[in-house]
Amino acid sequence: DAGVTQSPTHLIKTRGQQVTLRCSPKSGHDTVSWYQQALGQGPQFIFQYYEEEERQRGNFPDRFSGHQFPNYSSELNVNALLLGDSALYLCASSQTGNPGELFFGEGSRLTVL
Amino acid sequence: EDQVTQSPEALRLQEGESSSLNCSYTVSGLRGLFWYRQDPGKGPEFLFTLYSAGEEKEKERLKATLTKKESFLHITAPKPEDSATYLCAVRRAGGTSYGKLTFGQGTILTVHP
Numbered sequence: 001d002a003g004v005t006q007s008p009t010h011l012i013k014t015r016g017q018q019v020t021l022r023c024s025p026k027s028g029h030d031t032v033s034w035y036q037q038a039l040g041q042g043p044q045f046i047f048q049y050y051e052e053e054e055r056q057r058g059n060f061p062d063r064f065s066g067h068q069f070p071n072y073s074s075e076l077n078v079n080a081l082l083l084g085d086s087a088l089y090l091c092a093s094s095q096t097g098n099p100g101e102l103f104f105g106e107g108s109r110l111t112v113l
Numbered sequence: 114e115d116q117v118t119q120s121p122e123a124l125r126l127q128e129g130e131s132s133s134l135n136c137s138y139t140v141s142g143l144r145g146l147f148w149y150r151q152d153p154g155k156g157p158e159f160l161f162t163l164y165s166a167g168e169e170k171e172k173e174r175l176k177a178t179l180t181k182k183e184s185f186l187h188i189t190a191p192k193p194e195d196s197a198t199y200l201c202a203v204r205r206a207g208g209t210s211y212g213k214l215t216f217g218q219g220t221i222l223t224v225h226p
Contacts, residue, residue, distance in 0.1 A: 027133070033212055042117075042216030043157065043212055056213050091157050099212030100145040100204045105158030 002027065004105035006091050012111045013081050021076040021108045025093030030073040031055075033102065034066060036091040043090055049074055050096070078110075086112045117217035119201055123193045125223045126191055134186040134220045136201030144206035146184050146213060147179050151198045160199075160207045199224070 005024045007016050013019050025032050026076035031050045035043035049068035050089055068074045074092075092102035116139040126132055138146065145164055149157035161170040163179040170177045176187040176197065186199055198221050203215040 035216075040218070042202075042218045043214075045213045045215070048212055058213065093154075094212055094213060098201075100147050100162055100214065101159050102147075102149075102157075102161065102212070102214065106154070106156050 004091055004093050004103050006089075006105035006108050008108055008109075009106065010109045011041075013113060014113050015081055015083060017035045017078065017081050018079045019081060019110060021078075021091075021094050021110075023074045023076070023091030024092075025072050025074070025091075027104060029093035029095050029103065030072055031094045031096060032072065033092045033100065034074070034076045034095070035092060035104075036060075037088040037090055037107070045077070047106045051095075083112050085100055085112060114218070115205055115215040117201055117203055117215055119199075119217035119220050121220060122218070123189045123221040123223070124144075125225065128192055128224055128226050131187070131189045133188070134199055136184040136186070136217055136224070137182060138184070138201070138203050140203045140205050140215070142206030145204040147202045147204070148184070148186055149200040149202065151200055151219070157200055158181055175193060188222070193223075193224045193226050194219055196222055196224045 027078045033048040034046040039042045047057040063079045065077045088107040090107045091105045118137045120135045148160040151157040161177040166181045198219040201218045202216040
């Protein structure tokens with residue numbers, strides 16, 4: 001049974017560019033959350049998708065947007081990249097009835113130059 | 114706003130030397146406290162969920178406990194393979210909280226042979 005898969009694993013962008021990160025949830029999971037983890041810090045909640053809609057959002061600007069597809073996979077888009085957007089972006093999936101038990105992917109490491 | 118503070122930031126132990134990690138939290142109505150383990154370059158891995166004061170959970174050499182203000186992760190006779198960053202997170206009660214977790218900054222545990 002495949003767990004949560006994310007792509008790409010690493011990428012380098014320059015300021016002002018746009019990036020799209022992708023996530024496939026664990027089989028049987030219908031909810032996808034995205035977190036940003038800066039070096040030496042805990043993950044910070046960006047937003048959560050359920051039934052193809054953004055259900056909850058953390059304190060992130062509108063430059064951060066997402067999408068969930070009918071097969072439950074998800075994308076995170078970041079526009080107008082800033083140096084401070086450099087971080088590990090983690091996708092986590094869960095089941096509706098067990099929302100706190102998150103299964104994380106290995107993350108996408110974004111470096112903005 | 115929900116807050117989670119973990120201490121110490123880093124802990125070095127000799128193999129077999131038992132110790133505890135602390136997680137202090139402030140949340141408006143706790144709907145679950147979660148412990149995760151994160152290895153370098155990987156996403157966090159779920160360990161425990163605690164829901165109410167007095168509750169305890171055990172897994173191998175790890176035991177998690179919960180009071181109304183803090184949680185402890187006790188590590189008994191640790192081995193080098195227990196070396197990792199341990200993250201604590203809380204979920205707030207309420208209809209709009211869904212699955213958002215607020216994480217602490219983590220405790221980096223190193224166990225020397």
